[in-house]
Amino acid sequence: MLIRELLPVVKYSDLVDPPDSCAVCLYEFESGDEIRRLTNCRHIFHRTCLDRWMDHDHKTCPLCRTMFVPDDLQDSFNEKLWAASGIGEYYQGDDDDDSLVVHLQDVMEF
Ligand SMILES: [Zn+2]
């Protein structure tokens, strides 16, 4: 899900010198189509086509097999995944820490 947020969605009519057709479905683009552009190789596809492609757990361009995002971006993506893996929730549920903080604040004011 998160990787989709890294890939910009644009209107076909906003693109400069775009290809005529989508390499996934082989249909020609139309001016109002929503296009997803890969940040790494700059190939473009229908938003729906690329979303379906990603639903099958592909992480590379359907056309040239380049990774969707550059390696350094991939690292931060992995960190986001790690943060979303439930470790944050564990700390949120820890009430003892909160009361300790409140207690310390009381002591300092006193
Ligand atoms: Zn398509």
Ligand SMILES: [Zn+2]
């Ligand atoms: Zn590509």
